Amino acid sequence: METASLLPCPLFRGIAAEELPALLKCLNGYEKSYQRQEILLHAGELCERFGILVSGTVQILKEDHHGNATLVAQVLPGELFAEAFVCGAMPLSVTVMAAADSMVLWLDYRRFLSPCQKACVFHRQLTANLLKILATRNRFLTGRLEHLSQRSLREKVLSFLEEQVQVQGSSSVQLPFDRQGMADYLAADRSALSAVLSRMQKDGVIQYHKNHFTLL
Amino acid sequence: METASLLPCPLFRGIAAEELPALLKCLNGYEKSYQRQEILLHAGELCERFGILVSGTVQILKEDHHGNATLVAQVLPGELFAEAFVCGAMPLSVTVMAAADSMVLWLDYRRFLSPCQKACVFHRQLTANLLKILATRNRFLTGRLEHLSQRSLREKVLSFLEEQVQVQGSSSVQLPFDRQGMADYLAADRSALSAVLSRMQKDGVIQYHKNHFTLL
DNA sequence: TCTAGTACGTTGTAATTACAACAAAACAGG
DNA sequence: CCTGTTTTGTTGTAATTACAACGTACTAGA
Numbered sequence: 437m438e439t440a441s442l443l444p445c446p447l448f449r450g451i452a453a454e455e456l457p458a459l460l461k462c463l464n465g466y467e468k469s470y471q472r473q474e475i476l477l478h479a480g481e482l483c484e485r486f487g488i489l490v491s492g493t494v495q496i497l498k499e500d501h502h503g504n505a506t507l508v509a510q511v512l513p514g515e516l517f518a519e520a521f522v523c524g525a526m527p528l529s530v531t532v533m534a535a536a537d538s539m540v541l542w543l544d545y546r547r548f549l550s551p552c553q554k555a556c557v558f559h560r561q562l563t564a565n566l567l568k569i570l571a572t573r574n575r576f577l578t579g580r581l582e583h584l585s586q587r588s589l590r591e592k593v594l595s596f597l598e599e600q601v602q603v604q605g606s607s608s609v610q611l612p613f614d615r616q617g618m619a620d621y622l623a624a625d626r627s628a629l630s631a632v633l634s635r636m637q638k639d640g641v642i643q644y645h646k647n648h649f650t651l652l
Numbered sequence: 653m654e655t656a657s658l659l660p661c662p663l664f665r666g667i668a669a670e671e672l673p674a675l676l677k678c679l680n681g682y683e684k685s686y687q688r689q690e691i692l693l694h695a696g697e698l699c700e701r702f703g704i705l706v707s708g709t710v711q712i713l714k715e716d717h718h719g720n721a722t723l724v725a726q727v728l729p730g731e732l733f734a735e736a737f738v739c740g741a742m743p744l745s746v747t748v749m750a751a752a753d754s755m756v757l758w759l760d761y762r763r764f765l766s767p768c769q770k771a772c773v774f775h776r777q778l779t780a781n782l783l784k785i786l787a788t789r790n791r792f793l794t795g796r797l798e799h800l801s802q803r804s805l806r807e808k809v810l811s812f813l814e815e816q817v818q819v820q821g822s823s824s825v826q827l828p829f830d831r832q833g834m835a836d837y838l839a840a841d842r843s844a845l846s847a848v849l850s851r852m853q854k855d856g857v858i859q860y861h862k863n864h865f866t867l868l
Numbered sequence: 869t870c871t872a873g874t875a876c877g878t879t880g881t882a883a884t885t886a887c888a889a890c891a892a893a894a895c896a897g898g
Numbered sequence: 899c900c901t902g903t904t905t906t907g908t909t910g911t912a913a914t915t916a917c918a919a920c921g922t923a924c925t926a927g928a
Contacts, residue, residue: 501814524787549780563779564765570786571740577793584800585839587886588914598717615876623801625916630877803916804884831906841886846907
């Protein structure tokens with residue numbers, strides 16, 4: 437197994453390269469490859485292993501009662517997935533599918549909670565990392581929820597931009613989406629968003645070009 | 653300190669009553685009382701202690717750039733608060749205030765991550781509990797986000813009711829809110845919600861009386 | 869340079885929603 | 899039983915939004 441590529445991933449931050457092989461062994465880590473369209477985890481299943489995407493692309497899908505699946509999230513290489521279900525000991529409410537040929541590293545959560553004696557050196561760091569990952573996602577979800585709780589699209593945009601201004605520390609911000617992505621993030625129609633943005637610019641509230649916005 | 657009342661709280665689930673005093677000592681735990689309106693944590697602050705509300709009521713407030721504060725959440729006795737900021741090592745974006753005279757138990761997060769040797773017995777359980785608390789909140793936030801992502805209020809209601817039907821295991825469900833609470837949860841106007849509900853009933857999609865709903 | 873494809877803004881229309889004001893029902897306390 | 903209070907439903911209006919259709923600008927590749 438190629439452990440060097442795992443070092444940058446958030447779960448292993450602060451872990452020394454030479455510790456990694458022992459850590460993976462301790463957590464019963466094993467890699468498994470999946471072909472495009474293959475299902476990694478089924479909804480309803482109780483999962484007791486973390487997945488870390490080593491390479492490829494993995495999608496989190498949710499299917500409603502009628503059976504039509506919607507994309508909930510895309511997982512990027514290095515990221516953990518389904519961790520909220522594993523740590524919460526809850527059955528999956530989503531399905532995880534490979535969107536491209538992918539390699540996944542699986543780690544045993546029970547081993548994580550009850551590590552062997554030797555593991556204690558890096559286990560502390562691993563725990564801190566996992567808590568930080570969950571906490572960070574929490575903050576992200578809470579932020580988006582605040583934007584979506586606004587009553588009008590204009591207020592949603594303002595709430596979002598104000599957050600970005602604060603995070604980026606300047607009243608001129610670069611957004612990580614194109615217009616469609618921004619509309620998805622704010623749960624609105626793209627053309628409706630375009631219309632609102634253009635109106636806000638006319639009203640002198642913001643200025644924008646592409647995905648660069650200035651709050652006035 | 654009265655430790656018996658702490659046992660039912662989620663962070664201490666599975667901890668034996670006789671272990672609790674040693675645990676509190678190990679984590680540098682101390683109780684502090686606050687008067688109504690007193691500020692526990694200020695926005696911008698970097699907090700390195702968990703708060704557990706022992707008694708009273710505590711509010712999480714967010715103030716926008718204009719200075720008007722809005723209520724983000726109410727903390728109930730036994731619950732942890734601000735844990736996402738502590739675990740994420742992020743400065744608070746909210747202010748925490750006592751809404752009534754309150755008692756809070758503070759625990760040192762650094763001690764939690766680097767426990768003394770003797771602590772190892774219960775430390776494992778504590779870690780699992782904390783991870784579960786964060787994961788559970790994650791799932792809650794994700795669920796609400798799914799509802800709020802729907803384009804129309806009718807779809808938001810359906811998304812929410814379908815979740816409740818699945819959780820409660822029956823097509824007849826009892827909701828934990830009154831109408832105003834439901835409107836707040838779905839980020840909509842109360843009277844608009846009433847109108848949509850009444851239309852859905854006329855259309856034969858649902859039946860309801862007060863906060864008891866049936867999905868048809 | 870040309871072209872196909874994608875991203876973005878605009879427009880018009882129908883539907884939805886917020887908001888305010890009010891009516892009806894449910895509730896609590898005397 | 900009465901009364902004041904709270905909760906819920908209804909109505910009307912103005913504003914907002916979704917949705918579809920289309921034109922324009924930008925991009926990548928031949």
